[in-house]
């Protein structure tokens with residue numbers, strides 16, 4: 001089954017799991033023209049991201065992300081899509097439009113239960129600190 | 138492989154950075170009009186790893202609050218997942234045989250993890266006040282517009298004008314400068330944090346709604362138990378006097394005064410000592 005990698009702006013790492021687990025798979029990053037305008041990105045950020053992309057084995061497209069991605073995936077005859085973990089709801093909306101998407105999370109800073117108390121940093125830190133400093137190299 | 142899409146693909150080969158920026162300017166003219174050129178950061182994993190190997194966690198703990206302190210400047214790389222938080226901690230641990238010296242740095246890295254966990258939970262709610270302001274004012278007392286003089290570095294305050302310029306020219310500000318500029322906008326100019334947050338996100342190379350919006354809310358007090366503000370002495374100390382020395386408003390700026398004085402001026406509706 002052929003796989004295609006969707007690369008997004010929260011994981012521009014050539015050593016990310018998506019690249020390690022699917023070496024040689026076609027990969028694509030799509031500039032989201034709508035988001036660039038909504039979020040008023042300047043060229044400074046675009047230049048930074050572009051330089052990151054030049055170190056990744058990806059094709060670079062632009063436009064509506066889900067639409068461009070679907071066209072790319074169809075062109076590759078791909079039946080499965082993999083991507084890296086993300087938090088931005090803008091990426092979640094794109095992800096919701098992609099059928100059969102598998103998300104490969106990068107290792108978290110610290111393993112904590114999903115329902116941990118996040119009302120203040122101090123509550124989070126009370127749980128995170130012992131795990132972080134108790135950990136062996 | 139990508140067949141029909143080949144012709145729409147963007148370029149990947151450039152002679153040099155100048156060639157790249159010229160291409161991007163032509164491709165993204167609206168973004169270039171908002172702020173052209175490169176940020177202070179070179180993109181890519183090689184640059185990220187070079188920065189990581191230059192981190193000095195001991196010097197960081199001792200000097201991070203000063204504008205000329207040993208901060209890592211890893212934020213654009215972390216924001217775009219070029220390197221991971223866990224990877225940074227593992228590398229510090231390996232290099233220093235443990236995390237004793239890196240305690241402070243690890244805690245600051247954890248702030249990023251914390252804000253992102255909050256974002257994962259609240260999604261687009263990140264643009265809403267998490268709680269009411271603890272300033273004595275209601276959200277409707279704050280303006281939704283970014284003041285033009287702040288945006289264009291024309292307040293006459295050497296510090297704030299320099300911070301706004303640096304933000305726009307480099308895409309980076311030291312954490313303390315972000316705190317001062319945010320506090321100035323929200324508490325002295327009574328601007329809603331969302332207006333400031335949008336402005337920062339547009340320019341920061343590390344712009345991230347989690348760290349950005351929630352830090353703005355922390356300053357504003359809609360995600361903390363009290364507002365963050367500062368006085369001139371504090372700013373002067375952590376900038377080695379660089380701005381105050383040359384400021385046309387030296388001696389009579391709005392940051393002059395003790396904390397209790399400023400608190401009374403900025404938040405007149407709060408109970409004394411509350």
Ligand SMILES: Cc1cc2nc3c(=O)[nH]c(=O)nc-3n(C[C@H](O)[C@H](O)[C@H](O)COP(=O)(O)OP(=O)(O)OC[C@H]3O[C@@H](n4cnc5c(N)ncnc54)[C@H](O)[C@@H]3O)c2cc1C
Nearest residue numbers: 208209210211212245246249312315343344345348349352
């Ligand atoms: C008003 C305001 C807006 C901010 N907006 C952003 C933003 O859009 N994106 C962003 O990444 N950070 C933001 N921060 C947090 C912080 O200012 C930056 O992460 C830091 O200044 C980046 O520089 P550095 O990499 O040299 O940090 P260092 O001090 O060297 O810290 C190392 C890393 O730890 C993390 N970190 C450190 N302090 C914080 C913090 N207070 N909150 C979250 N993460 C932290 C960052 O990932 C940083 O790269 C904001 C802070 C304020 C007060």
